[in-house]
Amino acid sequence: MKRPSTHDAIVIGGGPAGASAALALARRGWAVAIVEKNVFPRRKVCGEYISASNLALLDRLGIGDAWRAEAGPEIRRVGLFSGDTTIEAPMPGARSGPARDGFGRALGRDILDTLLLDAACSAGAEVFQPCRAVAIERDGDGQAVRIQPTGGKAGDEATILRAPVVVAAHGSWEPGPLPSQLGKVNRHSDLLGFKAHFTNSSLPSDLMPLLTFPGGYGGMVLADHGRMSVSCCIRRDRLARLRGSLAAERGGHVSAAEAVGHHIMATCRGARDALEQARLDGPWLAAGPIRPGIRAGYEKGIFRVGNVAGESHPIIAEGISMALQSGWLLAEELGRVAGGKAGREAAGRRYEAAWRGLFSTRVLAAEAIARMALGPGGAALMEAVVRNFPRTLTLGARLSGKTKTVPGLAVSGLAR
Template identity: 75%
Template sequence: MSNLSTHDAIVIGAGPAGTSAALTLARHGWSVAIVEKSAFPRRKVCGEYISASNIALLDRLEIGDAWRADAGPEIRRVGFFSGETCVEAPMPDAKYGPAKDCFGRALGRDVLDALLLQAARSAGAEIFQPWRAVAIDRDGDTQRVRIQARGENSGDETRILRAPVIVAAHGSWEPGPLPSQLEKTNHPSDLLGFKAHFIGSTLAPDLMPLLALPGGYGGMVMADHGRLSISCCIRREMLARLRWKHGSGRDGVANPVSAADVVFSHLMASCRGVSDALDGACLDGRWLAAGPIRPGIRACCERDIFRVGNAAGESHPIIAEGISMALQSGWLLAGELAGAPSGRAGREAAGRRYQAAWRGLFSTRVHAAAAIARIALGPGGPALMAAAVRNFPQTLTLGAQMSGKTRPVPGLA
């Protein structure tokens, strides 16, 4: 096997954003390589809900039927749990497409990512997994990506991939050596993500509640195979206080307590709706942690490196639109690149159109999510939100609409 291979595009990361872009480009006749550092199936810190606006896109990506077969129940109600407050309201339905697809559903990332990657492989993409991209260097009109094998028996095996287009789909949480990755900085206000699955929950199967708690927020939803998916973000400073509180003994000396244990205790103590839903439920697998999250809008393209998913920008997960933005950003980019003239000038023009389309589709929900998160994380935020939704439950429906859950994906009419 040659140590050097050439492609039209190299996609770094095989989450929903990367595979959406890769398989769309492959179906347009592009030679595509996908580099993914993790072995599948793998669980991810993710809310796992996919709004109905994405179902037409899943059909175009040719995994719609498999998604329908595996995903959890339709989510017809949005809720709010905080303290003793438990409020619900109708989820806005999608006013387009088949009547059977008017509401979103949740599917575990261990299932969804494998479906998308297999579709990309079937479309002709070459998969390097588990391999990590460790360097990107300009080579005339193309770029070289050095990748390194991972795993117990991989040794120091490396390969070089060449392509004029690099798609950065590696997310934003993990720092690294690539020019598309963000620098790591730690602040007390950082939001750290946690996620777990439970079996045996009594949460109503059609309800997806927002969870508001001191120092953080979260959500829960019924996903595939009877699994309840619960995820949350907690401020770093709040997590430190909780760990000290739960880990200090009578003598005041701190004893080690896991972050997952204190986050779970905090959720159960802060939201009666959570404790009721998980009473008697069993943890399925283990708690996962990641972060800090990096909400905001970033440059979508620089020097033939095109960002998709969280690498391009992300909203606070308080609006549960992360997978939607990932899938749709990959689709938007692939459409612009596939229709662009060859050469750097064509790619640059495609990048400008992609960035304009990205901002037109996502900027409102990024700003709306930031505003909601600012209230939730502020002093007295959970109590303020609880009072508002108790008096005006329809604000939950309005919030779901503002987050883009009913907005159709461009180019699928």
């Protein structure tokens, strides 16, 4: 056993939620450890769009200029590609902030996550990467986190990190031994996530369409360096049937990603047109199942940020926004902690209330939209409504939180 290392906070997960929380705490003078299981840069299943309402937060975190230099074009239109129908409407702009930040843009997770983790490291956070947290145990008034190198064996030498504050930012899709990780039970109705990058697509640079197709939904957006991101969810049972029928037709094994790509192209004309001349840039990625819903933000002495705190259906493209903002909210509340278990519990209650106040509407809106898209005849109903009232798309984007500013930026104690 390696010698224990003591910190003020241990953050498990170096994605947008964990890195933003760690960076904000480190810039407050906290001694922070980040445990990240993967080597960066790496791609992730994610829509990659960030609303303009987040850009003041990125500035405060110190990566705003780098984000602007790397991200794709402004997304000024939202659309619907459903069957043979393509409909467009204006994207609502941000209500506040610099005029140059009126609209959101997309940036690949391989770039965004590296920017955030590097900034946290520069702010003084100690990064353990690639390492996996394998246990969290009570340690007097604090917690002890046992970590091991990713890919190591069960008997490999472990390192113990100690801190009064532990932040779970490991996402909700992967089960594991930690008390903050969610159990995984396979259901026929599970939504599995897929994502790929393409180059040379014909999708208009300022348009982000929602895709609906039998058994699932998705989205497309032009991100950085000419890459177009396609992300989608599909029901497990629908995917199984698609793979079986396509394998029978072709006389051989068909991968899940191949079946998903074929299904989208066959059932959604707008996507087919955008991808007709496009080239796949890297492999399709898969993850999930997604677990939409609101969970405890503080439980068993562990704070939660990002997807593990609560998850919206990705149909509204707000995953990164919720991750960044939840990390910020938690850092704000922890910055007010007087000390001791009672102080942490009070911070946990305040954080949960702030989380629900900021995110519950978009979680519920996403669930309603997803139910419509996935239900019998729902896609046709959605198509009919949007065809007659295209501004429904604009309203939906507003309800999803794309114009809702991040609270606390004006009065925060974080250094600018």
